[in-house]
Amino acid sequence: MNFSSRKIELAVEEISRLPGIGKKTALRLALHLLRRPAGQTESLSAALLDLRNNTTFCSECHTISDTEICSICSSPKRDKSIVCIVEDVRDVMAIENTGGYSGVYHVLGGLISPMDGIGPSDLTIDALIDKMKTGEVKEVVFALNTTMEGDTTNFYLYRKIKDFGASLTTIARGIAVGDELEFADEVTLGRSIQHRIPYEQSLPQ
Amino acid sequence: MNFSSRKIELAVEEISRLPGIGKKTALRLALHLLRRPAGQTESLSAALLDLRNNTTFCSECHTISDTEICSICSSPKRDKSIVCIVEDVRDVMAIENTGGYSGVYHVLGGLISPMDGIGPSDLTIDALIDKMKTGEVKEVVFALNTTMEGDTTNFYLYRKIKDFGASLTTIARGIAVGDELEFADEVTLGRSIQHRIPYEQSLPQ
Numbered sequence: 079m080n081f082s083s084r085k086i087e088l089a090v091e092e093i094s095r096l097p098g099i100g101k102k103t104a105l106r107l108a109l110h111l112l113r114r115p116a117g118q119t120e121s122l123s124a125a126l127l128d129l130r131n132n133t134t135f136c137s138e139c140h141t142i143s144d145t146e147i148c149s150i151c152s153s154p155k156r157d158k159s160i161v162c163i164v165e166d167v168r169d170v171m172a173i174e175n176t177g178g179y180s181g182v183y184h185v186l187g188g189l190i191s192p193m194d195g196i197g198p199s200d201l202t203i204d205a206l207i208d209k210m211k212t213g214e215v216k217e218v219v220f221a222l223n224t225t226m227e228g229d230t231t232n233f234y235l236y237r238k239i240k241d242f243g244a245s246l247t248t249i250a251r252g253i254a255v256g257d258e259l260e261f262a263d264e265v266t267l268g269r270s271i272q273h274r275i276p277y278e279q280s281l282p283q
Numbered sequence: 284m285n286f287s288s289r290k291i292e293l294a295v296e297e298i299s300r301l302p303g304i305g306k307k308t309a310l311r312l313a314l315h316l317l318r319r320p321a322g323q324t325e326s327l328s329a330a331l332l333d334l335r336n337n338t339t340f341c342s343e344c345h346t347i348s349d350t351e352i353c354s355i356c357s358s359p360k361r362d363k364s365i366v367c368i369v370e371d372v373r374d375v376m377a378i379e380n381t382g383g384y385s386g387v388y389h390v391l392g393g394l395i396s397p398m399d400g401i402g403p404s405d406l407t408i409d410a411l412i413d414k415m416k417t418g419e420v421k422e423v424v425f426a427l428n429t430t431m432e433g434d435t436t437n438f439y440l441y442r443k444i445k446d447f448g449a450s451l452t453t454i455a456r457g458i459a460v461g462d463e464l465e466f467a468d469e470v471t472l473g474r475s476i477q478h479r480i481p482y483e484q485s486l487p488q
Contacts, residue, residue: 092323
C-alpha cells in the first residue's frame with residue numbers, strides 16, 4: 079500500500095502484527111482512532127502497557143491474576159483434588175461460565191508445537207508435575223482443544239503424570255446440544271456413539 | 284464475561300471499543316500480546332500514540348501527511364484544476380493505486396450523518412468552498428460512497444459549489460470488470476445501461 083504518511087504506515091504495521099488483522103483492517107482501526115478524541119488512544123495504550131508489564135500469574139494454577147493466588151485457587155469451595163488442564167485463561171473463563179465445575183485449574187500457557195518453536199519447557203508442565211508429586215491430586219481432567227498440538231500435548235502430559243495414581247479423564251466429545259446429527263462430522267458422531275452414556279445421566283438434574 | 288484479572292478486563296474493554304472488534308476477539312488479541320515479548324506491546328502503543336498526537340493534515344487537501352503540504356499537492360505533475368472529493372485517506376490510497384488519476388484531492392474527513400452527530404461544520408467543506416472561490420478549479424469529481432450519507436453529502440456539496448463555474452462530475456457506477464451481469468443488482472445494472480459509453484472508449488489505450 080502507498081501511504082501518504084510514515085506515521086500511519088508504522089501504526090498499520092504494528093496493528094497488523096496482531097493475529098487475524100490484515101493491513102486493510104489495521105488502516106481502518108488507525109483512522110478510527112484518529113477521528114476519536116486523543117483520550118481514547120491514550121487509555122488504549124495505557125491499558126495494553128499495564129496488561130503487558132504488570133500482569134501476574136497465579137502461583138498455583140498459572141492463570142492471569144491480579145493477586146498472588148487467584149480467586150479460584152483461594153476459594154475454600156473449590157475441590158483441590160480435581161485439576162482441569164487447559165491451554166489458557168480463555169478456557170478457564172469458558173468452563174467457569176458453565177458453572178458446572180468445582181475443581182481447580184492448571185493453565186499450561188500454550189500447547190507443545192515444534193512448528194512454532196514451543197517445547198514442553200515453555201509451558202507450566204514442571205509445575206504440574208510438582209503438583210502431582212504432593213499426592214493431593216485425585217483426578218486430572220484433560221480439556222485441551224483437539225488439534226494436532228492439543229493431542230501431542232495431551233499425550234506428552236499423559237506419559238509424564240500417569241504413574242502418580244490420579245485418575246486421568248478427558249472432557250466428553252460429541253454432538254453439541256441442539257445440533258443436528260446429519261450435519262455432524264463423522265469423527266464427532268463416531269465418538270458420540272462410542273462413548274454413549276446411560277440415558278438417565280442425560281436428564282436434567 | 285467473568286475475568287480473573289482487572290487488568291485484562293480493562294484491556295479487553297479498551298480494545299473492544301475499536302470498530303468491528305467484540306469482547307472475544309479483544310481477549311484473543313490481549314492474550315496474544317501477553318505471550319509475545321513486551322517490546323511488541325511497547326512499539327504498538329508508541330505507534331498509536333505517535334499517530335494520534337503527532338499526525339498532521341495537508342493544509343491543501345486535508346489528507347494525512349507528515350509534511351505541511353502532502354506529496355500529491357506538492358507534485359508539479361498533478362493538475363490542480365481537477366479536484367476529486369473523497370471521504371478519507373483510504374479513498375485517496377485506493378485511487379492512487381489505480382495510477383489513472385492526475386488531479387488532486389480534497390479529503391472531507393467523513394460524511395454528513397445526523398445520526399452520528401456529524402454535520403457540515405465537522406467536515407472540511409469550508410476549505411473546499413475557499414478553494415472554489417479562487418476560480419482555479421475547473422472540474423470537481425465526486426467520489427463518495429453511494430450510501431445514504433454519501434448521497435446526502437454529495438447533494439449538500441452540489442448546492443454549495445454549483446455556481447462557481449466548475450464542471451461537476453461523478454465517478455462511473457456500473458458492473459465491475461469481470462463480474463457477471465446475471466448476478467448484478469438491478470440498480471447497478473440499470474445505471475450501467477443508462478450511462479453507456481461509446482465502444483471505442485472502452486478499448487485499452
